[in-house]
Amino acid sequence: QSALTQPRSVSGSPGQSVTISCTGTSSDVGGYNYVSWYQHHPGKAPKLMIYDVSKRPSGVPDRFSGSKSANTASLTISGLQADDEADYYCCSYAGSYTWVFGGGTKLTVL
Amino acid sequence: EVQLVQSGAELKKPGESLKISCKGSGYSFTSYWIGWVRQMPGKGLEWMGFVYPGDSDTRYSPSFQGQVTISADKSISTAYLQWSSLQASDTAMYYCARLSATGSQSFDYWGQGTLVIVSS
Numbered sequence: 753q754s755a756l757t758q759p760r761s762v763s764g765s766p767g768q769s770v771t772i773s774c775t776g777t778s779s780d781v782g783g784y785n786y787v788s789w790y791q792h793h794p795g796k797a798p799k800l801m802i803y804d805v806s807k808r809p810s811g812v813p814d815r816f817s818g819s820k821s822a823n824t825a826s827l828t829i830s831g832l833q834a835d836d837e838a839d840y841y842c843c844s845y846a847g848s849y850t851w852v853f854g855g856g857t858k859l860t861v862l
Numbered sequence: 863e864v865q866l867v868q869s870g871a872e873l874k875k876p877g878e879s880l881k882i883s884c885k886g887s888g889y890s891f892t893s894y895w896i897g898w899v900r901q902m903p904g905k906g907l908e909w910m911g912f913v914y915p916g917d918s919d920t921r922y923s924p925s926f927q928g929q930v931t932i933s934a935d936k937s938i939s940t941a942y943l944q945w946s947s948l949q950a951s952d953t954a955m956y957y958c959a960r961l962s963a964t965g966s967q968s969f970d971y972w973g974q975g976t977l978v979i980v981s982s
Contacts, residue, residue, distance in 0.1 A: 755906060788968035790907075797866075797975065798907075798957065803968035841907050845967035849921040853899075855906035 756781065756842055756854035763860040769830040772857045774842030775823060780852050782823035786845035789818060789827045792856075793838045801840075802827060829859070837861040864888040866896075866958050866973035873979045874948050881944035882976045884958030891939035892916040895961035897969060898932060898943045902954040912961060913941055948980045 757775040764770040774781065774789075781787055789802040800809050802818035805825060815831045825844070829836055842854040869883040884896060897912035911922035915934035922932070934941040941958055956976045959969035 755908075758906075784967070786967035788966070790969075797972040798959070798969075799972070800968055800970050803962065803966045803970075807966070809970065843907070843909075843968070849912075850923055851897075851909040851967070853907040853909060 754852070756844060756852055758840075758842060758854040758857045760855070761858045761860065763862055764829075764832045765862045766832050766834065768832050769828060770832060770859065772827045772829075772840055772842075772859070774825040774827070774844075774854050776825075776844055776852070777823055780844040780846040781820065781825050783847065784845045785820070787818065787820055787825040788843045789816075790841045790843065791836075791838045792841060798841070832861050834861050864960070864971045866960060866971055868956075868958060868973040868976045871977040871979070873981070875982055876947075876949055876980055878948050878980075879944070879946050880948055880978065881942050882956060882978065884941045884943075884973050886939045886941070886960070889960075892936050894963055896934065896941040897959050897961055898930075898941075899957045899959055899969075900926075900954045901957065901975075907957075910943070915939075915941065948978075950980050950982075952978060953980050954978060 787805045790798040792798040805820045806818040840857045865887045892915045895912045898910040900908045910926040913920045913932045913934045915936045931944045958973040960971045962970040
């Protein structure tokens with residue numbers, strides 16, 4: 753199993769939108785609608801932001817949205833805020849009780 | 863409130879054994895899979911495996927099969943990750959995470975992490 757491919761970093765100014773991509777294969781991202789996204793502030797526990805490609809857990813702002821096309825999933829954050837600055841990881845179910853994460857993307861709010 | 867509280871940081875020597883823990887509270891511990899995730903220094907997250915505390919069923923990532931042992935003690939709502947002989951390459955932050963029961967295949971609650979440093 754190879755890690756999902758994410759850009760190492762993205763940046764945006766407050767109020768702008770950014771999109772983070774997550775590319776896998778037909779055995780993971782493309783094969784299941786089970787992509788999730790996690791926000792990780794260093795030193796804290798990761799937080800679930802998106803599950804099942806595009807669903808938001810209770811309490812997650814609707815500024816966060818997810819989508820998928822073929823083997824690539826995307827996380828879009830609109831109306832960027834300073835507190836959005838964090839590492840973001842995608843994750844996909846890969847069948848047979850296995851999961852694969854992306855390498856992580858560092859979001860910088862300029 | 864659902865909480866996963868992990869044991870504290872560890873400094874160990876190569877060849878030593880180690881068992882770290884993750885205590886769940888605020889929910890039915892026996893009804894959710896608990897997974898372990900590794901983050902090596904400067905790297906991304908890697909899923910290692912998980913355990914179902916209700917019956918101790920365990921599944922491992924092929925990358926970690928045979929390298930670690932995952933277990934749980936439902937009587938004290940605690941999951942474990944253990945090594946019999948640590949190597950320097952085991953130096954990492956380790957997180958436990960609960961697999962959502964909604965069928966979403968996502969991890970809805972996470973522990974705060976346990977830092978393991980293996981150095982001679």
